[in-house]
Amino acid sequence: MLWTPDAEAADASVNCSLCAHACHIKEGTHGRCGVRVNRRGELITLVGDVVTSVALDPVEKKPLYHFLPGSKTFSVGSAGCNFHCRFCQNHQIAHVRPASTISGRRATPDTLARLAAQQAPSMAFTYNEPTVFFEQIYETAGLAQARGLKVILVSNGFMGADLLQSLNRRVNAANIDLKAFSDDFYHKFCGGRLQPVLDNLKAIKKLGWWLEITTLVIPGCNDNPDELRAMARFIRDELGPDTPWHLSGFHGAAMMAAHPATPAFQLEDLWHMGREEGLNYVYIGNVQSLLGASTVCPSCGSVVIERRGYRTRPGKEPGVCPSCKTVLPGVWR
Ligand code: SF4
16 A cells, blocks of 8 residues: 555545655645645545656666667656656656646556567656656556566656565666765755665665666766765665666756756766776766776676667677676676
């Protein structure tokens, strides 16, 4: 049960546990995500079968670099988000206010799973925060897996513990944003908190989903070198040195449209720092750089998967070093 009536309240309030905000929602009002509403003591979703975006994306765009490299993933997004990131690149669908402005097409889980199976080996829930359209994911993921597809979640990692357990066997891989290593940043820029994300990352690792991390580096906002070094150490110590870490360049968006972009050299310095801290797979994205695109064997330094933009060459034996035959961690087939 991901919401419950508030037994202590005299009215028809409910408590939602889908995410770590744990909203207390009075009758006739909605939670912080704006898309879950208390109607006469029942918490309903406004985006149950609403799909705002569908695309066949390279899996590298999620980004996942150690998961079916070079393949496409059938990507689906709905509307709403439990964060309010000032720099959101998908704010048109994420920050829907009021809910009456939600627009999209209706699609059943069966339709989505069928369309996905015709076009790709995996499907991804992405573009807006999947937590807020949990019901759609739960149904669709089960049907997709029954058709032989792998299921990907791209999330801010702020979901509730029960949601993670519910999705346990229905998700195969996740890319989770670790937006900063400071609670202050999460609070000021996203309307969230850091600790639940850290807890969920550790829980996801335990569930056995293939996990990659993304950090969008915003100059002057979340790029304190000491904090990012602490983040690298958290990834190494709590998630393991083989967890891929994507350092992504910021380009102005939403309320921060005029904010300076991340220079490539800054991400390159962070790439070196991540490697210094013992992370085996640090990647750079969203800027022009010769560093951090391809997957390199940590044993002998040979290129195992070559990437240029979204053009990927996984090699004859994906995930296996062509020189020393080391098998790299990931889901390769
Ligand atoms: S999903 Fe999160 S933000 Fe939305 S109502 Fe539930 S607890 Fe609140």
